[in-house]
Amino acid sequence: MKLGVVQFPGSCDEVDALKACERVGDAVLLWHGEHDLKGVDAVVVPGGFSYGDYLRVGAIARFSPVMQEVAAFARDGGPVLGICNGFQVLCEAGLLPGALLPNQSLRFVCRQVGIEVVDAETSFTRACARGEELSIPVKHTTGRYYSPDPVRVVFRYTQGVNPNGSPEDIAGVANEAGNVVGLMPHPEHAVDLLHGSEDGLKLFASVAELAGV
Amino acid sequence: MRARVLVRPKAGILDPQGITIERALPALGFEGVENVHVGRVIELDVPDEGELRDMCEKLLANPLIEDYEIQPLS
Numbered sequence: 001m002k003l004g005v006v007q008f009p010g011s012c013d014e015v016d017a018l019k020a021c022e023r024v025g026d027a028v029l030l031w032h033g034e035h036d037l038k039g040v041d042a043v044v045v046p047g048g049f050s051y052g053d054y055l056r057v058g059a060i061a062r063f064s065p066v067m068q069e070v071a072a073f074a075r076d077g078g079p080v081l082g083i084c085n086g087f088q089v090l091c092e093a094g095l096l097p098g099a100l101l102p103n104q105s106l107r108f109v110c111r112q113v114g115i116e117v118v119d120a121e122t123s124f125t126r127a128c129a130r131g132e133e134l135s136i137p138v139k140h141t142t143g144r145y146y147s148p149d150p151v152r153v154v155f156r157y158t159q160g161v162n163p164n165g166s167p168e169d170i171a172g173v174a175n176e177a178g179n180v181v182g183l184m185p186h187p188e189h190a191v192d193l194l195h196g197s198e199d200g201l202k203l204f205a206s207v208a209e210l211a212g213v
Numbered sequence: 214m215r216a217r218v219l220v221r222p223k224a225g226i227l228d229p230q231g232i233t234i235e236r237a238l239p240a241l242g243f244e245g246v247e248n249v250h251v252g253r254v255i256e257l258d259v260p261d262e263g264e265l266r267d268m269c270e271k272l273l274a275n276p277l278i279e280d281y282e283i284q285p286l287s
Contacts, residue, residue, distance in 0.1 A: 099278045
């Protein structure tokens, strides 16, 4: 199992994501300016502020050379996980439905939250049980998910902890096929008991299980 | 050609920036102000104004959450 972590100018969680991927397989960084996915079996688009997010979150990153390859990989059924800014990028790229809007509070929110796995059939939740609660941190200003159409919801914030005002407490969604998943919380920051939780590891273990490793 | 593009949150989408301004105005004595919405203004020189719409759809706005309006300036 070989996982690739995309690195844009302005990414800031790519090393944590790489370390999380290394818990379940081999992991390499994928530079934004290259068309090469290095033969990976799964792609993680990590958090940060891709290209500064100057125009709109994720708006510029979707046009990068590496994202053209990630889009083709995803359309062929390859597993792709977008975390926080990565989630925003996947929405802007049209690989996931919807968009992320500023938090209702307009404030940056950074805290540990509970999320419920409401769909354990996706490429990144197969190692979870439906209804299982995971303890994972959020840290974002633009995390209020919005979609005018019904979507495949994968994670919801547990009761009373919604940090951004997203409707129906949506924390993460998938495409129809379930191979592309995006979420605002950061599973890569919860992969060791030193982090206070290792629940995030389950997302990475899910995709490794998919590859039969 | 010089053009101005106005980008606004779509009607019906909660706009917390607008709400914040709406709530602040009465504190300064401006009563009765409603429906405040905050967007952004992009001004640009373009060789072909026919491309502006495409630019808005693909980059300047996200049509899922934002409306845009193109105003020619020259």
